Amino acid sequence: MENDQQESSNNVDNELREIFGPESEEDPFQDSGSDYQPSGRNSTASSTDLIDILGDENQSPNNITSEITPVQSKPRKRVRQTSKWKKNVRKEKRSRGEEYINVKGVLVPPKQIDTACECNCQRKCHEKILPSQQIILFNSFYALGNYNLQSSFLFSLIKVMPKKTCHTASAVSRRSNSRVYQVPNCDGLHVTVCKEFFKKLFGVSDGRLSRVLKNKLAIPIPPTDQRGNHVPSNKTPENKIQIVKNFINKFPKYESHYTLHKSTNRMFLAPDLGLPKLIALYKEETPPSEQVSNFMFRKVFNEQFNLSFHAPITDSCKKCDNFKIKIEAEESSVKKDELNSQRKLHLLKAESARNNFKIDKNRAADDSDLTVIVFDLMKTLPTPVISTGICYYKRQLWTYCLGIHNAHNDEVTMYVWNETIASRGPQEIGSCLLRYIKEKVKTKKLIMYSDQCGGQNRNIKMATLCQYIVAHPDYTVDNIDHKFYVSGHSYLACDQDFGLVEKKKKFYKNIYLPDDWITVIKAARDRNPFNVIKMTKDDFISTKKLENNITNRKVTAEKSKVQWLSIQWLLFNKMHPFILFFKYSNNEDVLFENVDFKKRVSKHWTGIKLDPLYPDGKPISTEKKKDLLDLLPFIPPVHHSFYTSIKDNVSVRNDIDVENDIDSD
Incomplete structure (x- = not known):
């Protein structure tokens, strides 16, 4: 049994070396820890x-x-x-x-x-x-x-x-x-x-x-x-500084799971803590005669510790958390080494994706025929937003926002719609990309980065739409690389853009219509403002005809099973309009596998006209419509007609704000 475990551990190590190459003996990112300071x-x-x-x-x-x-x-x-x-x-x-x-x-x-x-x-x-x-x-x-x-x-x-001698008659000489x-x-x-x-x-x-x-x-x-060497009269005594250090050291600290060796010096405190709360706890515990000022507490915290406050637990990587629990509970050293190797492979994949993005971003600056974009869907925006407490007990209308960030010039385009127009599935995401590529991308090569959300980004609907884009003459692009960040480690450029929107919305206390969110998004960035496009029902297309034009094969040309949830890189090329190239790594040196979707009666993509996804708009659930009408007394009458005209259907289920899609790496 021990031999089998050792062999499994060796296999993982071999896979690490095969994909990412041998590790250097000296980590270039690791702090040497030397206190040496060069002399003048x-x-x-x-x-x-x-x-x-x-x-x-x-x-x-x-x-x-x-x-x-x-x-x-x-x-x-x-x-x-x-x-x-x-x-x-x-x-x-x-x-x-x-x-x-x-x-x-x-x-x-x-x-x-x-x-x-x-x-x-x-x-x-x-x-x-x-x-x-x-x-x-x-x-x-x-x-x-x-x-x-x-x-x-x-x-x-x-x-x-x-x-020895005195030359003055005076008794006192200077x-x-x-x-x-x-x-x-x-x-x-x-x-x-x-x-x-x-x-x-x-x-x-x-x-x-x-x-x-x-x-x-x-x-x-x-x-x-x-x-300049005198001791200030108001200098804080060293014993009080030591009390502050001892107080901060009492709190448990955690390592970040996001990176393999970056920020190794930084530790994290519990996410429910913060500097104001930390100071309040310090003042409760420390006698007034031994307390330091708030300024001095912050100075000690910032200059003598490399601590931050951990992001909310919901933001953590499920796989990293799972590895952590298993490693801590495992008693066998062989099995623990195997888990550590698997965790290392997971972190290397995450870091490889981030490094590839930096490389591609630099390539876009040098290559005028290459565009690199990042896209992501913002968390749902509720409407209406009012100060009345009853709003928390009623279903609200969701507004969706897809952000597309051009990595070369930092130009950001936001596509906005609400759930009376369309939902937030892969066809909606693909429709926004279709419009963006047609209007904004004028290069032959396109590289797209996104998270691994299988329900929105990594599926057959998005794949057929990309094959349609590279093959159709209405689009300049003839080669698309779609690369995925590892789940739980996807620091997308769009996240920073969405953060600006979240920050700006605090200044808009009341939002009565979905269009009010467009005002917030436009005001979110002063320099190089976001380009906001309001999507209509005519902008959303159905991929049903595209899917009917292929055979969704589950095996590759080498007869191996296609594992969609493990794919890290998709490639679409105009010269091979029906072949999907893919690999389970973001490493440039790993070879692509391929699967042929063409069937005997497949039409060329240029002969297919895409139908609208929701020709008459998308109805909401009857329960949600009722809740929205209950909120009308708190909404100005000029906006009532929007809510009363919303279509509803008793068979439509409520769209709740949760992530049901399965991510895997």
Whole structure:
């Protein structure tokens, strides 16, 4: 038994390698976890000694980091980069002696040394320190690039000692000590120079030297720059910050099931939580004397944790959830490895589909004869939408919206209709695509992306309609690739478009007619607004004649069974009008299988005229019509005629807002 399980696990691994290729030993998306930060410059012997003297706290501004060290390698939000602040860039340039613009906007020239200037003192300093050595010392000083290191450098070259003689008759002298300025010559020996030569050599002022040497006799340690290093009076104590961390760490965290290795650092909290609720719970549990402000709580949450709030459970992948339960409950290590391999294959398929979309999108930018679109059906929109509570107890009229997103230019077309015109099946979806391709697509090649909803997108009705499009002369397209995202991992571009509609509808409190939804959709995007098309009963076609023109065979040319629910890629070509090419993978290297739908008496697609789907419109159920009429007292009288004229039929079942279609991968 164990051998059979091991063999099954090996088969899955082989399938992974066959479809997706061998996995690299080093994951290019995986964070290395290294805390290494590159230094500003290569360390020299002198600068290393100074760093050892000053300690780790006195580093170059390039190495300045946030006071708060993130718990995880990547926080929820961007951490401030103080080294890129204008004032720090200006400060660093000044320390390096480079040209910079000060706070008043005045251009400060770079530091320069004049080696031709002769010293007039008795020591003849310019003869002791040759011009070439002057340049070396000058460059070495500003190469340190740090105020504290430069102060330490000056500190080490100047000796301070009690004065030996007094040249004033006053009992009190302003000078209490003497200074000896020394610099290394070409031979490495320290020679004494005058103060003026020393200042010109390093481009420093009297004030800079006085601040460096102020307490040298009493404290033989180089002073550090204290500007900006004071502790704010309102700084939150570290113990309160730790209480916040401990509170956040108490909540269980979950990994995302959507990706294989992206966002591996991000963890998720329960979907019913949120920052406001988290803060409220924190304030309930923590004594007032130990609480931090709401701002500080959010700062800790965003900068020290990489946490988000999980999407609603209904948005999760059923297959991922199933794998998770089985893996946790499985005791056999062999069986657990097999389940992990199957889960990995599932995630690789999902990621392959997303990567293919990115590749196709880039191809569309380079190929003028290729169009890439994404289409999806928005969740049903209820009508009427009124503030009265009775609305929640009555059946409402559904409005449908199919979004088609052009991946190249982000142009979005929304096809809108209500359930008195048509339903939301594959013929309705196909009718919208038929109109879009005829009016919008002027290229030979078309790639379509959608989810795997079998009742709407992946079925024989859509397949025959695509064969009709590539074969008919009224359409420019002669090759269609229809690719499917994996269920539960379908982040379609249309979802973002629908999100804008959901966001905008909050500003429309009352919606009395289905046409009011068109107003909402048009206003949803300010830049490059959605193109909204209202579908009529004449726009919806029936595929019955197309289906009658073929034989819906269930086996391929190689006599293998066609598994519709596992298909990931469909291909339709003008040169093969009756052959369906398909494969169970989104991988380019996997070969297509094919099935021939042609029968002996099949007509060419161009000879078929499509009939309307609902010539007289689509009636709704009698129960729904009654509920809509009950809502008329809450609807302005000017709109009553629309509801009273709706056709109903007692045999029509109620169309409820649920997803009954079976998805599989």
